[in-house]
Amino acid sequence: MTPDHFYKSLADDTRLRCLLLITQYQELCVCELTEALNETQPKISRHLAQLRKNGILSDRRQGQWVFYQLHPELPNWSKHVLQTTLDNQILWLKNNIDQLETMGGRPQRTGSCC
Amino acid sequence: MTPDHFYKSLADDTRLRCLLLITQYQELCVCELTEALNETQPKISRHLAQLRKNGILSDRRQGQWVFYQLHPELPNWSKHVLQTTLDNQILWLKNNIDQLETMGGRPQRTGSCC
DNA sequence: ACACCATATACGGTTTTGCATATATATGAT
DNA sequence: ATCATATATATGCAAAACCGTATATGGTGT
Numbered sequence: 643m644t645p646d647h648f649y650k651s652l653a654d655d656t657r658l659r660c661l662l663l664i665t666q667y668q669e670l671c672v673c674e675l676t677e678a679l680n681e682t683q684p685k686i687s688r689h690l691a692q693l694r695k696n697g698i699l700s701d702r703r704q705g706q707w708v709f710y711q712l713h714p715e716l717p718n719w720s721k722h723v724l725q726t727t728l729d730n731q732i733l734w735l736k737n738n739i740d741q742l743e744t745m746g747g748r749p750q751r752t753g754s755c756c
Numbered sequence: 757m758t759p760d761h762f763y764k765s766l767a768d769d770t771r772l773r774c775l776l777l778i779t780q781y782q783e784l785c786v787c788e789l790t791e792a793l794n795e796t797q798p799k800i801s802r803h804l805a806q807l808r809k810n811g812i813l814s815d816r817r818q819g820q821w822v823f824y825q826l827h828p829e830l831p832n833w834s835k836h837v838l839q840t841t842l843d844n845q846i847l848w849l850k851n852n853i854d855q856l857e858t859m860g861g862r863p864q865r866t867g868s869c870c
Numbered sequence: 871a872c873a874c875c876a877t878a879t880a881c882g883g884t885t886t887t888g889c890a891t892a893t894a895t896a897t898g899a900t
Numbered sequence: 901a902t903c904a905t906a907t908a909t910a911t912g913c914a915a916a917a918c919c920g921t922a923t924a925t926g927g928t929g930t
Contacts, residue, residue, distance in 0.1 A: 786907060
C-alpha cells in the first residue's frame with residue numbers, strides 16, 4: 643500500500659473517527675461505531691468495508707456481531723501515525739468517546755447491542 | 757484545521773510527494789518540484805496553492821521564484837506525521853529525490869532554474 | 871419455520887476532485 | 901519596450917467519492 647493510498651483512507655471524517663476509536667479501544671463492532679458516531683449503519687459499514695479492502699482493518703465475526711481491529715500486518719509507521727493523531731486529537735473525538743462510554747459495556751451474547 | 761482536513765491534503769500522490777520533498781529539503785521552489793515529480797507546472801502550482809490555502813505550506817517570493825516550506829505554525833503532530841512518513845517511505849520517493857539531486861544546486865539569481 | 875437483530879451490498883443521484891489546456895501576471899535581462 | 905522565465909489562475913470535462921434509501925445476507929432465539 644502506497645502512502646497516498648493510506649492517507650486517502652484517513653481523508654474522511656467518518657473513516658478517521660472509526661480508525662481513531664478502534665486505535666483507542668483495540669476492537670469495536672459496527673453497531674458500537676454506528677452509535678458512537680451517530681451515523682446510519684450502512685454508512686459506517688460501507689466505510690469499514692473500504693478500510694478492510696485497503697488492508698487497514700481486519701474483521702472477526704462473533705455471533706451476530708462483526709468486530710473490527712487494526713489489521714495485524716499494518717506497517718508500524720502507519721500505526722504510529724494513527725496513535726500520534728489520536729494522542730493529539732482527543733478533543734476532536736471527545737463526543738464520540740463519551741457516547742461510547744455511556745453505552746454500557748460490550749454487546750452481550752444475548753439481548754440487543756445498540 | 758481538523759485532522760480529516762489535514763489528511764485530505766496528504767491524500768493525493770502529487771501533493772504527498774511535494775510535502776515529503778519539502779519536509780526533506782526544508783524549502784523548494786515550484787520549478788524544482790515540477791522537475792522532481794516530472795509533472796506539468798500548472799498541476800504542481802495548483803496543488804501547492806491548495807496546500808497553502810489549507811495552512812500546511814507557506815510561500816516566500818525571491819525574485820522570479822516562489823519557495824514553499826512547511827508552514828511555521830503547522831502543529832507539531834502534523835510535522836511529526838510527515839517526518840515519520842518520510843523516514844519510512846524513502847523508497848517511494850527515491851526517483852524524485854534522485855531527479856532533484858541531478859538537477860544541480862538551487863536556482864541562481866541569474867540564468868534559468870529548470 | 872418464523873421473527874428479529876446485526877451487517878453488507880446495490881442503486882441512483884449529487885458533490886467533489888483532479889486534469890489538460892489555455893491564458894494571465896510578475897520578475898529579470900537585453 | 902520586448903522577450904524569456906517562473907508562477908498563478910480560469911475553464912470545461914471526466915472520474916471518483918459520498919450519501920440516502922432500499923434490500924439482501926447471515927446468525928440467534930422461539
